[in-house]
Every structure is written in structure tokens, then in C-alpha cells.
Amino acid sequence: MNIKTAFSDKTDIQEAVEEIQTQLGDFETKLLIFFASSSVTPDKIADRMEAAFPSAETFGCSTSGEIVTGRMLTNSIVAMAFNRQAIKDSKVEVLEDLNRESHRAFNAFERHFDKPMSKMDPKQYVGIILIDGLSGKEEQIMDRIGDFTNVNFIGGSAGDDLKFNSTHVYANGKSYTNAAVLAILEPSTAFTFVKTQSFCPLQQKLLVTKANESNREILEFNNKPAAQAYAEALGTSVADAPNHFMHNPVGVVYEGEPFVRSPQQIKDNSIIFYCGVKEGIELTLLESTDIIASTKEALDSVKSELGGISGIINFNCILRTLELREKGLTDSYGALFSDVPTIGFSTYGEQFIGHINQTATMIVFR
């Protein structure tokens, strides 16, 4: 076993970290990724995890709920350890100020891997991004990463258990806000991705004709006030439209595959979203399906594609988690991951190719 998971729900940080150390035993950890409830003091957890695993690179973030092999948890810390047989090489960098464009991280990756980002083979390398979930900068950062490389970056926006006060990312002993951790891994085995959103596209199209992109606000769809056009597409009133947000978000659909943009609230006649949408983009109305069934189908498909799975990191939208909690399905969801070392967390946004909502993005290692 070259990938191993551990978790602790102890409230004392030192005891929690020691429990994780104990569970990992004499495993020779080269890289450790961890997700910690916002109940854990950010500076302490970053520092203690680095101190506990001095020969490993460590990175992670705060959450709104955690996932570990077979279980969905709250108020816990989950960790995934990789040894040298699992990961040939890795480099962890931090974008420390998301308001300022910087190439420092990309330059560091190029120096470390001794090749331009544009020449890195997406079948050989995978990127992981963990980003402040309250920064509102996710689409901008993903957009710029995508400009420089074909390496796929997958990840999630850090959470804080729905307090919406402060979210944190961690790297090599330090805690950061308004920041993103970027890691490029060179796994020893094949890997692939899961993007499952449990929505199907409907016929109704909504062309973004006026938007305030920096505020994630759509002012007009189809040259009509956005709230009115969205309500008309659903066949309901503007007053009733917010009741449909959870089950009828919209999405950019490419060859049948939706990239979900979730409405958050109606403000005057416009709609605020959980991620940015550009003018000129055609969106499709979506309808929710069964999260458990669609996730199982996605996992079965990758199992068959890879011929076996040694580890999964799951970035699962908090809105999906809330739906699972509301329906009493968290145990069923956790059970989908019972036979594979898995960690994950409930996110404030998911990243894969771009920034998306109401989705689970996963990296899956053979």
C-alpha cells in the first residue's frame, strides 16, 4: 500500500495529530495532504502537521465537513499520506496574495521540474489547488493557470463550516488567507479525474447578455432582467425562483457535460451566483438527479477505466453535502468510498478546468 489515510476527531490538536501519526504507523510519508475542520486553530494545525511529518511536504486547508475512507465526518482532521512509490516528485507553492498577479509559483514549478509549464505532460503530472473559499478569486486563478499549462489542476475552495468568516489554506507549516496552495505531483501510477455534478441539462437556454463579472452577478439573460428570464425558463414567478436554485442551477454545457454555475440570491432583478459568468456565454438550465446513483456510476466507470484504485481525493461541494444531510444520505455517500483509501472535504467551490459549483471533483490514482 503506497497511499494511506488517517483521521482523528479529537478536539485537542496535539492529540489529534498524534492519533493520525499512530494510524499511519511506520509508513514512510513523502507527501501528506490534510483537511481540517474550521474548529481547529489554523496556525496550530499547519505547524503541528509539519512538525509531525518532518520528512514530508504537507499541505491542506480548512473545511465545512470532511470525508475519509467510508465516512463523511464533521469536526475532524483527515489526512492522506503518499510514499515514494506513490509519488515520484512533487512541488508545493503558495500564491500568497490573490489580489496581485504573480508568476513566482509558476517560475518555481518550472525550475523544479526543469521544463516550461507549457511543456509539462498532463498525463505525467497533476496539479492540486486549494484556495481561500471566501476570496472570490477562484475563476481568475484557474483561468490564469489554464493559460500557462495543459496540466490539469483539480481542487476545492476551503470552507469554514458555513460560518463564512475566514477560510484557510496550509502549506509546509504555515497558514494563509486570501491565498492558494498550488501543488504539482508526478504520480508513479496512472491517474484520472471524476467530475460528477448530478444534474442533467434541460432544453431551456439562457444567454448572458449583461453581467457584472467581478461581482459574480448576471444582470440580464436573453436581454431580459436575469431573475425574470430565469423564472420564465422554469415556468414560475420571480418570487418563487429562489426555491428552485438548489435543484435547478444553470451550466455551461460542453458535449452534454455541464459545468455548473449555482445561483445564490436575487438582488433587485439580477442574480448573484457562486461563481463568475462572462457575457456572451450560453447557459443551460439544469435539473438535479440522484447524487448517490450518479457518484456510484462515476466511480464504477473510473474503476473500470483504471483497473483498480489506490486512492481518491474528493472535493465535494457543500451544497451537495447539505442535500445529503437533509436527506439523511451521508452514510450512503461515505459508503461509496469504503473500499478505497479516500480523503476529501465539503468545499465552498470546486476546481477542474475552471471554477465550478455543486460538483464533486476527484483525483483518482490507480
Place this chain on the structure above:
Amino acid sequence: MAGKIKQMIDAFVNQRAQGNTVLEGVVKIKLILKGIDPKMFTPESADDPAIIAKLEELMREFK
């Protein structure tokens, strides 16, 4: 003039994907998320200078 944007999109997708069909899809999705939907542009589409400038910048950056 017309059709330059479609030509540039095709060239950009080729530059990035090098014939890899999976990558072609990824590059097209990235363009859509930037507000440039490849399927909206044909050989008859007007040459919008703002979109042309954006595509030139993208091609320059990916070296």
C-alpha cells in the same frame, strides 16, 4: 473582414492540443469559460478586434 476569429480559435486549439482530442475539449471549455465560445464563430463571423486581441495574447502566453 470576416472569419479571422474562427481561424485563430482553430490555430489556438491546435497549438495547445497538438491533435489530442481530449485536450482539444479541455481547451475549448477553457475558451468558453473565458467568454469565447468556439461554436459561436464561423467563417462568416465579423472580426471583433477585442476578441482577436484576446486570442493573440493567449497564443503568445502559451509558449
